[in-house]
Amino acid sequence: MTVPATTVTVGQYLARRLVELGGTHLFGLPGDFNLSLLDEMLEVPGIEWVGNTNELNAAYAADAYARTTRGVAALVTTYGVGELSAVNGIAGSCAEDVPVVQITGMPDSAARARGALLHHSLADGDHDHFARAYREVTATGAVLRAADAALEIDRVLRVALETSKPVYLAVPADVAVARVNSAPLRRPLHPAPSDPVALDDLRAALAETVADAAHLTVLAGTQVHRRRAEGELAALADRPGVRVASLVGAKAMLAEEHPASLGTYQGAMTIADDTRHAVDEAELLVLAGTVLSDVMTGLFSHGFDPSGAVQLGIRHAVVDGVTFHDVRLEDSLRVLGDVVLARGFDPLPPVAGSWPHVAAPACSPDEPLTQNALWSTVQSRVPEHAVVVADAGTSLYGSLELRLPAGAELLVQPIWSSIGYTLPAVLGTCLAAPERRSILFIGDGAAQLTAQEIATVLHRGLRPVVVVVDNSGYTIERVLQSPKAVYQDVTAWNWLAAPAMFAPGVDVFTADVRTPAELARALDTALGDPDRAAIVQVHVDADDVPPLLARLGEAVARLQSAARAG
CATH class of the missing domain: 3.40.50.1220 (TPP-binding domain)
Incomplete structure (x- = not known):
């Protein structure tokens, strides 16, 4: 039977809309309920598959991709186990106004209708549990039907454009391959203009x-x-x-x-x-x-x-x-x-700010590295147009004291503050802006949550500079309460061995840093070689913090004292 040229499959329709909106990289993982959907989407020119190591990391990477492009990003997961793994990342996108499209491959419509007791379900015959869960962390969503799939895709994507919030699309396996009229694709999607x-x-x-x-x-x-x-x-x-x-x-x-x-x-x-x-x-x-x-x-x-x-x-x-x-x-x-x-306001004099606002104490280049020396050394080396990515914790508060050069930007997650977010996020920034150098600062505790995404970064030939600030645990939590508690410590990792494990054969610059002089040499080498990724393990004392984080600790202590006083 000849298929009319005026139709496309639902999966192809969705992919063409994503390409139109700039979401050309498709993050995620395959699973049996999304395989037909992925096959259809990847038929569309311009869509590139980015397979991740888990769904949470895929959501984090898609979030950072959307932030960097100032546009839409998408990830595809399987039903149940996959989409629930991603929900933390999507919640962060919701909290911080990032338009990520969460696409779930679902069981086929007939199985859903008869309440089949399928794997990845709660075995109660209700296959909409997880779609309902996503209502809490997205601006809108839809479980697609063949009859109005194109209309619903366009509606949901327009909400993402208009609200800068994540949205949810669940695509049953049979709907993914159903054919729909392609005529609406001739008219690009736009957010509603101002009244x-x-x-x-x-x-x-x-x-x-x-x-x-x-x-x-x-x-x-x-x-x-x-x-x-x-x-x-x-x-x-x-x-x-x-x-x-x-x-x-x-x-x-x-x-x-x-x-x-x-x-x-x-x-x-x-x-x-x-x-x-x-x-x-x-x-x-x-x-x-x-x-x-x-x-x-x-x-x-x-x-x-x-x-x-x-x-x-x-x-x-x-x-x-x-x-x-x-x-x-x-x-x-x-x-x-x-x-x-x-x-016609009268002109004001230029702002006369000095930098740094908190002067770093003098430090010998061969003394043990301190947080102040770390960020003072970084300050003079951030290149123009860099994407500086800083994880929640000491890295966030240290990076806030940097004066960034022309064209550089800082990517942080201050509202959701999910530690580990930034390591997969640097995958998103590298793909979104390959012409710019991404520089990641992340604590050792945070990095252990999402470390496996280093494999995706290196195997794709991306070239970030990853600085692991190794302070033997969760120092930001130590600042807030119980600094000597056993739960503040993490196991020691050798981050210099990560390339050999995650990407054997890939040439990566590595350095173990314990003094300001060693840090200066490592950063100069890493940033001076744009064609090679770098992992720099920086050792600092567990109780040493940037001045701004120390202020946070003092403020929390005052609030706790006032609360105890009644």
């Missing part, structure tokens, strides 16, 4: 608000990044009378050498006092794409009242207590820039 009436009303409200202000302070968050609105933020920063600070996850989103950049704000934990005062005491404060979580605000120690600020969110804005629905963040920033230009 022009609401945007005009917002313009008027902003003009009234800025009319009596002498200048404007912007606190920018990660949602600006998710909406690809860094250009609009930079244009706003170029306006006279504007200063811009960034929350933790948005560090260097505005170039840190920009004359309007106040650097990173973190409530009472803000490194620079001038930055903290500029935000907390702002005459007119704009919260642009912010999520004011505990880590972002230094344990809620921010000194401003969010209700008194202009708030620009992904799909709405609030000015003087009035909410303007259906306005996109990128459009809100553009309108604010126009209003500020029309207002």
Whole structure:
């Protein structure tokens, strides 16, 4: 029988939409319920399979891929055991506004309808348990039927585009190979535009608000990044009378050498006092794409009242207590820039910040390496346009004290803070931006959670620099409570042997570092060879922490003391 050329299979339709949206790398693992789906998807030109070592790592890698491209990423898992392994990663994408498409290959429709007691199920005849679980961590989802599969795929993907949140698609094995009309593929998917009436009303409200202000302070968050609105933020920063600070996850989103950049704000934990005062005491404060979580605000120690600020969110804005629905963040920033230009603020002097804000004590190059010496050595060696990836823990707090060079960015996960996230994440950054050098800083405890993804990175010929900060355990937890508890320790690993185990025959630079001089030589060699991956094991004392993490420990101690006092 001749198949009409105007049809494609559901799997092919989904893959073509992903290619259209820039999600060309397909992360995941095969399983018997997704094999037909994978066969159909991989028939589509432009789709590249990235097989991972487990589904959680696949979700982490897809998340970082989407962050780096400012677009959509996708992973494919099998039903039940596979999708539940990935759910932690998808929850992190939900918390941090990352549009990852979780695709599950399900049992065929007939087996689902009759409640067959299949493997990977709970053996109760209900095959929708896990689809329901995903409702808690995604913006929307669907279990596809052949009759309306194309319509549902388009609906779900548009929600991902519009909300910058993860979505869920479950594809029964028979539906994966069912044929659907390909005509909708002629029209690309786009998020709904801003409501022009609401945007005009917002313009008027902003003009009234800025009319009596002498200048404007912007606190920018990660949602600006998710909406690809860094250009609009930079244009706003170029306006006279504007200063811009960034929350933790948005560090260097505005170039840190920009004359309007106040650097990173973190409530009472803000490194620079001038930055903290500029935000907390702002005459007119704009919260642009912010999520004011505990880590972002230094344990809620921010000194401003969010209700008194202009708030620009992904799909709405609030000015003087009035909410303007259906306005996109990128459009809100553009309108604010126009209003500020029309207002004509007087110019402000360039921000005169010194760096580092916390001076590192003098350290002999042959003394045992300290956290201060580690980050001071790194500071002078981060190349332009690098993607610096830092895991939750000492690496996060050390990296926040770096002044990043032109074009470099910091990828962290401050809200979900799932340790081990960043090792698979560097796979995502390398694939998303192969022309840029990815540099990973991760603690030894965190790295042990996801270490096997090193195999995927090396076998694919990717060239990150991986710095394992070996402090014999969970030092961030030691800072918070019970530093000598047995559960804070991890077993010792020889990270220099990892390439031989995970990728025998692949040429990898390795170095064991115990002094500042050794670290300088290792980083110079690793960063000086763009054609070779590197793993550098850096030994520091278990109780040594970056200054910013020490501040966190002091703040937690004060809160615990106050709680005990009643």
